[in-house]
Amino acid sequence: MAMQLRLKARWRAFRRFFNRFFVRRIATQMVLTYVALGALPLILVSIILISLTQATLQTYIHQRNLETARRAANEIYLFLEGPLTVLHTAALTRDISQMERFAQSSLVNRIKEENPFFRKIFILDEAGFVVVTTSFGEEMLNLAQTPFFRRAMEGEQYVSEVYFTHARFPVLLVAEPILKFNQVVGILAAEVDLKSIWELVDNIKIGKTGNAYLLSAEGVVIAHLDKEKVFERANYSNYQFVQALRNGEEGITQYRMDGEDFIAAYVPVPRLGWGIVIQQTRREAFTLARQMQARVLLFVALTIVIAIVLGIFGVRRFTRPLARLVAGAREFARGNLAHRISIHSRDELAELAGEFNAMAGSLLRIQRELQRMERLAALSRFASLVSHEIRNPLNAMNINMQILKRIMFRSDVSESRKLKYLNVIASEISRMNELVSNFMAISRPPELNLVKSDIHQTLEEVILLHEGKAKKENIQICRQFYSTPLVGMFDTNQLKQVFHNIVVNAFQAMEKGGKLVIRTSRISALDRESEKAIPMVRITFEDSGRGIPPDELENVFEFYYTTKPTGTGLGLAIARQIVEGHRGRIYLESEEGIGTRVFIELPIDSASLKQ
Known part of the structure; x- marks a missing residue:
């Protein structure tokens, strides 16, 4: 898994590099165009020239070796014809x-x-x-x-x-x-x-590796520069050209012998059924062709280099203003609308830069107007929320205080009843304090106090707080923790709040009881900042509750979004802030009538991954 993630990360990096320098750069494309226009015709001509030269050289080499073999076969025939004629005449x-x-x-x-x-x-x-x-x-x-x-x-x-x-x-x-x-x-x-035939065959030399040998009608070596092959009666009958010699045919063949590739010309010797073979290594035979090919390739390479140099100098004057336009557009994209693009020319690019500057000025004015309107909208929304969320506890406090005022000094009202109204007032004050704390959490994301700790210990503390309520509501909590500790840099108090909100939501989804499985596993995932595979712990909360409708899944992490009559819509939104502050991520899957699974992935130490 880790290897696959590393390979994917390297592939993405290579694609970014390729796109940056070869696809998304006009200068590179223009230089390549110059090179193509200058070098392609030359390359095509060079390919045709090399092909014609190789074909001509090959024909020349074949004819030369074949003619040498014919002369040798004729000399061998004339040598043997003498003794045969003399003996026949004498008889x-x-x-x-x-x-x-x-x-x-x-x-x-x-x-x-x-x-x-x-x-x-x-x-x-x-x-x-x-x-x-x-x-x-x-x-x-x-x-x-x-x-x-x-x-x-x-x-x-x-x-x-x-x-x-x-x-x-x-x-x-x-x-x-x-x-x-x-x-x-x-x-x-x-x-x-036959020593004269040996000398004749031994004296046939072509280059450094070219030589001749004589074969009998059965393909056995009669004469060869390597005398061991003669004495050992080396048999070449498995080569196809031996059959051609038996049939009285001459020609050109190629074969591999003793780890070397050869081209050979073969010619039969009349009357005796013998055959003379002139062989030469392909490496030596086509040395001239390879040298010419190397010279042509060198010439093409030098031409391409010259075209690139000329293209770079020619394109730089055109692309320098484009680079300024791109840099200015990036400044605008980063929000620096006060930046201005400066191009000292009178062409279309300077006109385009002026339009960019005018557009940035218009956007800056619109941005300031939108910011003012957003502040007004935020104040209006906050006021609406405050009026809605705080009015109810204020009304309850006001009513209870009026009642308490009427009965405070009456002797017929018990102290416990008076205390009841005071408790109601105190409860509403706590509720208002919680609302204010939630609003502060939204407007100012929490600062994390990271310390090295084991995630299992944090989960155990949260589970311990809810075990009593779980038994009361007939909910079974199952732990499926990883076999070894998973240690990382965590803010345990903040994570307890995240786990607490998730467990509470799970309990509320299982009104008639059920089962909550808390599972931890060790994974490798891609870090969004460094884009490298890092070790992480995956914490899964899986309940058997009623589930979440599909049309509501995409909104569950939004601020103020809730489907509960008494919910604030802040629990999961704040949980996401805390998890992302740990360089992690939180997401969920749910099916109606089956249950919900909440996944939290947090970075851990490399030492935990090696355990």
Whole structure:
């Protein structure tokens, strides 16, 4: 509850600040208008310029990376096309097809010497045994169970996946069938060294973060600047562009990898199903666009600042007379009608100031006339009240004094009867004294003598005074006090008068008996002076009387308003004066036939709130 009240108070303060400086000030509105007229066109042009620049740069970056990827794919294809062509041509030569061991050995050694991209070349017979090889010690090695042997024996060219030697160099195995009279009589195979492809891919650099990598048809990394990804056979098949590469498509994509956003161009490598990818971080790729955007925003900000400065100087000359008009109007609102607005110019604002001054002079004259009439009306009303309220006790005193005068010296009249008339006179004098005291309370609000005290103790003292009458009138008083003391700065005597008037009213409303509940609770409420949430005690007097009609509820706290034949109409009015003097408030709710609840809220110490 306290947190909600604090939030509401802060929201109201913010709204007042906003309204004061941005809504209700002509100078601010005019400066904002100057800024809008000067900066809005520039901002719109800047937005269009930034958008066009970003689109142009994006297209340029995409085309540049795509062209780089195309060149790299073509170089990789040309590199691999050489070994494949050489091996295919060699398989068709007569020296190879005749399966003459010496001729085959001479040819494969010459081919290896002339083509350094071959790591080794070897020939297998129909049974899968190595019969010729450029690698010492592998003669008569049986490779009949290898996939390349089975594929080549079916008359098809075989190209393996990339694998690594013991020295962790990438190689590729290529096998060609050796045909004699359209029959496969052997296999010509070679390992192709792919270090040149690694170097080619590693040398592709774009900026500081741009690099390339090569993927197999299955999405496995073949070549990459980060060799660990190659050795670990990192698989990128879950990225959508890998499927596009399988379909022979090229394009531009975006993805997130290793905590960084990338843009990438991908192009397939012909025949092999491989794909080359050129990637660069978005952060670096669009650095130029961001720099241009920052410069444009800085230029716009400087323009706005200049517009504000020019607007302030331009508007100040116009708003200074308006400020004087506002200050003069506030003086008039505070009641200082003798104030005069001074504007040293000859424009419409000076004319308006003159009309304001004339209006203030007229109001001052009317105010003095009204004050004179109000004094006369107050004297007339007071005289009427005094004549009405005091005439009755004076008449009663006069009658009793005349009777007492006739019987004072008569011996046949008892002393008790004479004393009875004296008591009547004394009672009427007390009544007149009470009326005068009430009138004084209205004309001069009571001065509070605040001391720290517990509200429960004050209530107990009031209840004790009325318990006897409550039993006599069959009224039950129920206490529902808060569990801990509620201490504050109170004038206990004044509050006793307030509680006394409320209890008396409750008793009078329960003519046939009933129940009066006196309840205290601890709350947080908004202080009307500081507009902050403060701890308060809420005192509730709830009776089961006849209630108050709705049309009378709004008048119960007015002076001299009463519905009782013998009432003065001052009790609740004085009670409100006393409660408001404590920085509290009093209000009531009532339903006819059900009862009335009177609420009193008074500030208490913060220590009470923490208990």
